[in-house]
Amino acid sequence: MLTLGNGRLWRALPILCAGLLLLASGPAPAAVTQAVPARHRAAPSAADLAIQLEALLGQHSVLAADLMRSRIRGDDDFVQAANAALGKNTSAMTTLVGQLFGQAAADKFGPMWSEHIVGLFTYAGAIAAQDKAALEEARKELVEYEEDLGDFFAGASQGRLSRAAARAAVVQHVGHLTGQADAYAAKNYALADDLYRMGYQHTYDLGLTLAKSLLPAKDVATLGQPLWRLRSQLGKLLAEHAALVEDLTRAAVTGSPDFDSSGQMINGNTADLAAAMDTLFGPAAAKQFQSLWADHVEQLVAYSSATAAADKAKQDQARTEMAGIEQRMGTFLAGATSKHISAADLTAAVQKHDMMLMKHADAYAAKDYATAHDVAYDTYQDMFGLATQLADAFGVTVAARLPRGGAQTGYGGMAAVVESR
Structure with a gap:
């Protein structure tokens, strides 16, 4: 202990x-927990939405890591609940992408991000089954998803974020998740948890990068x-x-x-x-x-x-x-x-x-x-x-x-x- x-x-x-x-x-606010009625709340600014994007991306990393670990443990009930939480997170993120960058961007993002999660799920399953062939196939699919997501972010930035940099960011995100899963399966919990934290921090920070590359200049200044x-x-x-x-x-x-x-x-x-x-x-x-x-x-x-x-x-x-x-x-x-x-x-x-x-x-x-x-x-x-x-x-x-x-x-x-x- x-x-x-x-x-x-x-x-x-x-x-x-x-x-x-x-x-x-x-002066401090009257109460830390005081709620403001919805009808009186101002619509969130682009800067507020940028923090939500950071939050959802960081949460995605945590939920994805938990999902992969539960698959490796063979804990099917936990896998189902973790998958449902990831679905909720993905839906919220897709809606937010639409609010920030337009519905066309959201329509492209949602399916790509979902495929990315399926790839991580498959990867963890291959580890659990100790199926080398399936693991290599999962790696190959993840590379394709990484490239597609990177290209999507680069295209949405209209030149402010290069394709190489965007792909590198997604590759690093996936590398943290697959690396922590590999270490967890090997019972190297210290390494697994180091990568768990790195994954959260990197993916949260990615939200700021995306906001700064995709938002109008007046909103970027606020960040x-x-x-x-x-x-x-x-x-x-x-x-x-x-x-x-x-x-x-x-x-x-x-x-x-x-x-x-x-x-x-x-x-x-x-x-x-x-x-x-x-x-x-x-x-x-x-x-x-x-x-x-x-x-x-x-x-x-x-x-x-x-x-x-x-x-x-x-x-x-x-x-x-x-x-x-x-x-x-x-x-x-x-x-x-x-x-x-x-x-x-x-x-x-x-x-x-x-x-x-x-x-x-x-x-x-x-x-x-x-x-x-x-x-x-x-x-x-x-x-x-x-x-x-x-x-x-x-x-x-x-x-x-x-x-x-x-x-x-x-x-x-x-x-x-x-x-x-």
Whole structure:
């Protein structure tokens, strides 16, 4: 088992949030969880849609990797649920491509992207069957899909993204997914999980590259503004956190041999959060929040393990511990914001996140994989709303401290290729 309480990198996420709120340049919103009625919401801007594209592409990478791993394990029920989640993601992405780039682009994109997923599914099946001939055929088909997708993106960019660069990006995406599947089948979980994270980060960053190459110039300019970049980066890190916590709790539920490597993925994500915190705020907030966050993560894992063991007493104990942590977290954050956001509202935001993660663990332990995937899907998407609220709370002054360039800002992938054109 991992020793979570002593792992400094497990503790960075709420520390980051606390630091962001503490250093806000303007008034915070009335409530983190306050919903705006749909009739009063403004239509999303192209910049907002660009973040959605990043989010959906990153989610695709996670879902595709999970699908391939479940095929390799021979877990057919999980495969079906994972495939349904991928279908939902693909539908949302195709709709978004239409909103961003026109219906003609969406009509071409949807079938190509679906074929790409079928190729990944087939590849994982060939690994599971140890069928070398089928594996080579799957590789050949994936190369064709890579070329078609690359050519599609290059053509849609009207010369801003070269065919070679577009193909290279898709090749890298597929390489991360097939590589993690190969390593997972070989029980090299450390390598598999390194590639899992690389795949998420690269594919998320690809969303920015595509937006910058396909959107009109006036919209592209917005993507370089500090507040947009901070929304994008916070969303990237917080959503990855949600996905990786769910991966860890699944490993805790099943007692699978990749539990330790799943924990190291969380460590990597929190290291990135810690780097962002150091850049923006320094280490002071981290020292105040460190112990509380470690306890929070420990209790999520404890709850998942108790759920797997059907140990109600330990489940109740974990819930009780989490409730106390949520209250203390809300109080701490309220003080950090001079009560511009109430302790009750902040506590409710943390409770919502915990409840979704516990519901995911419950469903997974009961082998209700459809519900587990639905909850995981929603939890991932929910993190982008929180990221936007946090970014908006502390405003442009703090956001401007985020460095331009580099993977830490969401400017990885092929951004330099597009910017040089």
